[in-house]
Amino acid sequence: MPREWDAATYDRVADPQARWGAEVIGRVDPAGVTRVLDAGCGTGRVTERLLERLPDAACVALDASEQMLAEAGRRLTRFGGRVTFVCADLRDPLPLDRPVDAIVSTATFHWVPDHAGLFRRLAQALRPGGQLVAQYGGVGNIASVVRALAEIGDPLPGRWTYPTPEEERRRLAAAGFVDVQVWLHPEPTAFEPGGPFETFLATVILREHLALLPEPERAGFVRAVAARLPGACLDYVRLNVVARRA
Ligand SMILES: C[S@@+](CC[C@H](N)C(=O)[O-])C[C@H]1O[C@@H](n2cnc3c(N)ncnc32)[C@H](O)[C@@H]1O
Structure with missing residues (x-):
């Protein structure tokens, strides 16, 4: 699967995220946080808010995409040495030289398989008592897109990990997290129809599907998916996690 994203376009269209x-x-509870990890920082729009919320903290901005990190580097220049950029894959042990006080992650974990393993790696990267605050796709997320893809022949069925709260609670506890809160909430999101909606689908949701297709077939694939959706609206369902390492 391609690690790269069209970071400039993502930065422009990812207002919902x-x-x-x-x-x-x-x-995030700011108490005692001197070093925080943003796991899957993308272009740094959320990292920027995190740095503002924790004005005395240093931040490790981690992502698997060089293009995303380059864009984040430009956006976060004003924070100078407070930010360290790390190109790494969350499917591997995290390459941090010492534990962090908090891990924040938004719109990322559904791209990572095996959440039992992911939570173990995150626990290893956190100091005892450190916080995990995350949000990603939960069960039922963009079900209309999953259905549309199945209708036209999904080349990547089951690509995304959209777990239930019960599954995540069990995995978090097994990885050594306590004070675990996990909940779902619906986040139906409307877009400007036509080109802007198709650009969002192509850049954010169908990126890997399109990478499997020759360039001339990509726009038609996006349109075929969009035509099967109930308008320019996505039935997002977000799964929220707040927990502490024991
Ligand atoms: C939808 S973007 C979210 C970016 C940002 N957190 C936000 O909310 O806008 C998902 C990000 O997760 C990163 N990502 C996906 N899978 C990853 C993995 N296995 N390891 C590290 N980063 C990953 C992608 O490169 C991308 O930057």
Whole structure:
């Protein structure tokens, strides 16, 4: 699967993710946080809010995409040495030289398989008592897109990990997290129809599907998916996690 994103376009179209991320940042308890990890920082729009909320903290901005990190580097220049950029895959042990006090992650974990393993790696990267505050797709997320893809022949069925709260609670507890809160909320999101909606689908949701297709077939694939959706609206369902390492 391609690690790269069209970071400039993502930065322009990801207003919903930035809005949700700002709310998630509000759940971070600033007490005792001197070093925080943003796991899957993308272009840094949410990281920027995090740095503003924790003005005395240093931040590790981690992502698997060089293009995303380059865009984040430009956006976060004003924070100078407070930010360290790390190109790494969350499917591997996290390459941090010492534990962090908090991990924040938005709109990322549904791209990572095996959440039992992911939570173990995150626990290893956190100091005892450190916080995990995350939001990503939960069960039922963009079910209309999953259905549309199934109708036209999905080349990547089951690509996304959209767990239930019960599954995540069990995995978090097994990885050594306590004070675990996990909940779902619906986040239906409307877009400007036509080109803007198709650009969002192509850049954010169908990126990996399109990478499998020759360039001339990509626009038609996006249109075929969009035509099967109930208008320019996505039935997002977000799964929220707040927990502490024991
Ligand atoms: C939808 S973007 C979210 C970015 C940002 N957190 C936001 O809310 O706008 C998902 C990000 O997760 C990163 N990502 C996906 N899978 C990853 C993995 N296995 N390891 C590290 N980063 C990953 C992508 O490169 C991308 O930047």
